[in-house]
Amino acid sequence: MKFLRVDMASGAVKLETPGDDYTLYGGRALIAKILTDEVDPKCDPLGPQNKLVICTGLLAGTNAPTAGRLSVGGKSPLTGTIKEANVGGTAGRMMSRLGIRAIIVENSAPGKSFILKISDGNVQLLPGEQYAGLNNYELVSRLQEAYGAKIGVISIGGTGERGYRNSTVQITNTEGYPSRAAARGGMGAVMGSKGLKAIVLEPGSAAEVAYSDKEKFNNAVKSYVQGIKDHPVSGQALPALGTAVLVNIVNAMGALPTRNFSSGNFAGAEAIGGENMAQILGARGGKAGHICQLGCPIGCSNIYHDENGRYLTSGLEYETIALNGANCGISSLDTIARIDRLCDDFGLDTIETGATIAVCMEAGKIPFGDDKGALALIQEMIDSTALGKVLGQGTAATGKYLGVKRIPTVKGQSIAGYDPRALKGTGVTYATSPMGADHTCGNSILEQNVAPTQKEGQVEISTHLQVGMATFDSLGMCIFSGFCTADPANVGHLLDMVSSRFGGDWDPNKLFSIGINTLAMEKQFNAAAGIGEELNCLPEFMTTEPLPPTGSVFDITVAELNKAIPF
Amino acid sequence: MRIRVKLYATFRLNYKNNYNVEKGLPLALPEGSTIHDVLEMLQIKPEKVSLLRINEISTRDFYTTVTDNDVIDIFPFVGGG
Numbered sequence: 292m293k294f295l296r297v298d299m300a301s302g303a304v305k306l307e308t309p310g311d312d313y314t315l316y317g318g319r320a321l322i323a324k325i326l327t328d329e330v331d332p333k334c335d336p337l338g339p340q341n342k343l344v345i346c347t348g349l350l351a352g353t354n355a356p357t358a359g360r361l362s363v364g365g366k367s368p369l370t371g372t373i374k375e376a377n378v379g380g381t382a383g384r385m386m387s388r389l390g391i392r393a394i395i396v397e398n399s400a401p402g403k404s405f406i407l408k409i410s411d412g413n414v415q416l417l418p419g420e421q422y423a424g425l426n427n428y429e430l431v432s433r434l435q436e437a438y439g440a441k442i443g444v445i446s447i448g449g450t451g452e453r454g455y456r457n458s459t460v461q462i463t464n465t466e467g468y469p470s471r472a473a474a475r476g477g478m479g480a481v482m483g484s485k486g487l488k489a490i491v492l493e494p495g496s497a498a499e500v501a502y503s504d505k506e507k508f509n510n511a512v513k514s515y516v517q518g519i520k521d522h523p524v525s526g527q528a529l530p531a532l533g534t535a536v537l538v539n540i541v542n543a544m545g546a547l548p549t550r551n552f553s554s555g556n557f558a559g560a561e562a563i564g565g566e567n568m569a570q571i572l573g574a575r576g577g578k579a580g581h582i583c584q585l586g587c588p589i590g591c592s593n594i595y596h597d598e599n600g601r602y603l604t605s606g607l608e609y610e611t612i613a614l615n616g617a618n619c620g621i622s623s624l625d626t627i628a629r630i631d632r633l634c635d636d637f638g639l640d641t642i643e644t645g646a647t648i649a650v651c652m653e654a655g656k657i658p659f660g661d662d663k664g665a666l667a668l669i670q671e672m673i674d675s676t677a678l679g680k681v682l683g684q685g686t687a688a689t690g691k692y693l694g695v696k697r698i699p700t701v702k703g704q705s706i707a708g709y710d711p712r713a714l715k716g717t718g719v720t721y722a723t724s725p726m727g728a729d730h731t732c733g734n735s736i737l738e739q740n741v742a743p744t745q746k747e748g749q750v751e752i753s754t755h756l757q758v759g760m761a762t763f764d765s766l767g768m769c770i771f772s773g774f775c776t777a778d779p780a781n782v783g784h785l786l787d788m789v790s791s792r793f794g795g796d797w798d799p800n801k802l803f804s805i806g807i808n809t810l811a812m813e814k815q816f817n818a819a820a821g822i823g824e825e826l827n828c829l830p831e832f833m834t835t836e837p838l839p840p841t842g843s844v845f846d847i848t849v850a851e852l853n854k855a856i857p858f
Numbered sequence: 859m860r861i862r863v864k865l866y867a868t869f870r871l872n873y874k875n876n877y878n879v880e881k882g883l884p885l886a887l888p889e890g891s892t893i894h895d896v897l898e899m900l901q902i903k904p905e906k907v908s909l910l911r912i913n914e915i916s917t918r919d920f921y922t923t924v925t926d927n928d929v930i931d932i933f934p935f936v937g938g939g
């Protein structure tokens with residue numbers, strides 16, 4: 292697997308064979324390693340010194356389940372920290388088939404718009420002025436016209452070009468829609484600052500992957516897939532109802548962000564929950580159990596049609612629903628689906644967007660529950676009005692601009708779909724993750740042995756989860772394929788997969804040291820960037836304001852929080 | 859004694875269109891019945907239950923007795939996000 296280096300200043304592209312010391316780095320770990328080795332942590336995230344790294348994980352190119360995830364990273368313009376945004380879709384698998392582990396985009400071509408086109412044995416950086424200013428849906432359909440329907444596309448919309456700090460990098464899904472987002476931390480703006488509009492991946496002839504024992508690998512894959520299917524969440528709940536299945540239970544736990552994190556309980560939860568969504572999908576000819584990438588045995592994604600049965604969006608997820616629904620007081624799934632479509636098209640992080648709109652609602656710009664007003668605010672971002680430009684800088688910037696006191700962010704990034712007062716393990720992750728508030732770094736929702744509002748034990752739970760998630764993000768596997776590792780037999784199958792691919796002796800310590808080393812590198816990068824442990828805290832209002840209906844406050848102190856991920 | 863049971867996620871799917879979202883499932887039970895009896899009636903194995911609420915208060919005690927007009931929420935394991 293090669294590294295593709297692209298110098299945007301000179302236009303030079305170069306395929307390199309990475310040194311042996313890179314063999315066991317993939318995905319999130321590889322991003323941490325490349326940034327540590329090559330990028331000054333103090334650099335301007337939107338300047339030429341930052342690098343955009345797009346890479347696959349350790350098991351990419353194999354038939355390991357969900358192993359086609361893609362990591363998109365760099366120094367974040369939103370948080371000022373190191374960032375890895377993880378995404379599904381087709382691009383990861385296509386990159387592996389083209390024999391590429393990582394694309395490293397260096398320097399910048401300000402104000403330009405280039406297309407990087409990769410096919411078997413051929414890489415070209417092409418002028419793409421005709422695509423400048425297009426949003427993702429039109430961009431992708433024009434690229435498909437030019438290069439064929441089978442391409443995979445990694446692209447930015449208008450947000451990335453304009454340097455919005457809440458901008459995404461979008462990836463095409465199995466239907467060719469740009470509906471999968473490397474959403475968090477403003478990686479779209481980093482790509483835009485380089486002058487790179489899109490990466491076009493042509494179908495490759497499948498690069499050879501070397502195995503130390505291929506038969507053992509295939510057997511381990513079979514057993515692990517069975518493990519995924521036997522788990523009640525990855526085998527039943529997610530395929531039937533998607534991640535939106537969480538709405539009702541998080542609501543019952545009193546942790547569903549409601550009206551800018553002022554309650555954990557939303558009266559309209561049933562209307563926006565996965566159970567109702569399944570009915571809507573069925574009635575309108577949409578699809579549940581949709582896979583975002585080939586080789587996924589779970590299929591948590593969906594295709595959502597509008598009232599007239601026409602395609603509206605795909606991959607409508609829990610976080611989008613929680614933040615743009617309950618947290619904005621909005622109880623119409625159709626409105627939320629429209630917001631999702633606008634976000635994918637324009638390139639906005641749906642979590643950051645929902646949190647930003649709710650902050651506007653708290654400021655009185657529009658009332659809570661105002662569907663049309665919410666859509667209009669997103670349109671302001673698209674139209675680049677004075678207010679729209681502020682909103683595009685994210686929840687923290689918007690809150691400060693509007694004089695809002697209750698701003699739900701950590702290290703400048705908005706909290707996701709679980710109020711940390713009623714799900715404290717996830718709260719520890721928000722506070723301490725090197726990524727800023729990010730539930731995918733360690734979500735304690737499935738934890739059964741410690742009550743979610745209890746203070747004791749949460750630091751340990753979060754640490755354990757953060758190591759596990761960093762490991763999965765480095766293997767390049769979807770974190771939903773990891774629920775079954777609660778059963779040690781499945782950890783065994785995973786170890787067999789890794790050892791029969793790479794050789795050598797693997798035990799759980801060695802496997803999870805991938806996550807530990809990654810977290811350590813990330814923390815070091817952040818410290819050198821000037822973001823140390825003193826910023827490991829939740830917004831103050833969450834430590835003082837009891838959250839109805841549980842009445843819980845976040846009472847884990849900074850000193851206690853700093854015991855998490857002690858690497 | 860009459861109670862109502864609200865089912866979520868995969869537990870609800872078994873009832874297809876016979877499930878009223880607002881009212882849940884109405885059940886008639888003999889006095890002294892416990893949550894365990896309710897689960898048995900619905901053919902739900904206790905180990906498949908992740909969250910259980912009686913009148914919006916969560917409990918982990920499957921041998922709590924239910925009383926007339928109780929509303930019981932039963933959730934399977936769900937995750938993701």
Ligand code: SF4
Nearest residue numbers: 379583587589591769
């Ligand atoms: S479980 Fe969902 S997000 Fe993960 S790879 Fe499968 S479809 Fe994509």
